[in-house]
Amino acid sequence: MGALTAEATAFLAGVVRDRRNVVVSGGTGAGKTTLLNALAGEVPPAERVVVIEDTAELDPPHPHVVRLEARPPRRTARAGQVLAAVGFHLKWWLVGRLTAMAAVGLVTGAGLWLVGVPQFLVLAAVAAVLTAVPYIGPILGALPGILVALMQGPSAALWAAGVYTLAQLVENYLITPPVQRDMVNLPPVLAIAAVTLAGALFGVLGLVLAAPPAVAVRVAVKLLYVEDVLGDDLNVPGARPAG
Secondary structure (H helix, E strand, O other): OOOOOHHHHHHHHHHHHOOOOOOOOOOOOOOHHHHHHHHHOOOOOOOOEEEEEOOOOOOOOOOOEEEEEOOOOOHHHHHHHHHHHHHHHHHHHHHHHHHHHHHHHHHHHHHHHHOOOOOHHHHHHHHHHHOOOOOHHHHHHHHHHHHHHHOOOHHHHHHHHHHHHHHHHHHHHHHOOHHHHHHHOOOHHHHHHHHHHHHHHHHHHHHHOOHHHHHHHHHHHHHHHHHOOOOOOOOOOOOOOOO
């Protein structure tokens, strides 16, 4: 081994051949790796050397070596799972919102036309667009139509309010796919907080586009915090199995 006396070298070689337990410790640069490589070289050629390391450093001069390297989970694989789940949820959110917007626009436009409210096409378009805003969108979308109808009298305003209510009932119970509602529906507190923050920062555009980032953040928190940190298996839809 060079750094040891002949007696010490013979002793350590005998320890290895007798299959004794050996603990090698020391500070950085003390020669632990060199000593372990030399000890592994004393293992009989008919035996097998199994090396288990965090980082590959040992290179035993032995004909039969099995290397096991402890590595953290592949971050790229987990990132792919998170991105797949986020994309899956955003796709179904978009499908659900477009379907809801079309339904609300059709029902509102037809209903306002039947009750004689002027500018029913414009009012229907406003209601359809604001349907994309969670919770407060339907209220904001109904106000212009009710105010326009109120100029024709209280009765017309009541009929207009009934039309908007019917449109929301159709959207909530007949149009929005149950699978989309179960997978990407935002909790009220989160949805309202996202809409409020986005509206304060970006105005009307923020109100319309507040939900997609909130959906993405919710999915990421489920995977990266609830599953990875807390250890709870949520079986988030859209997350591909690690492969």
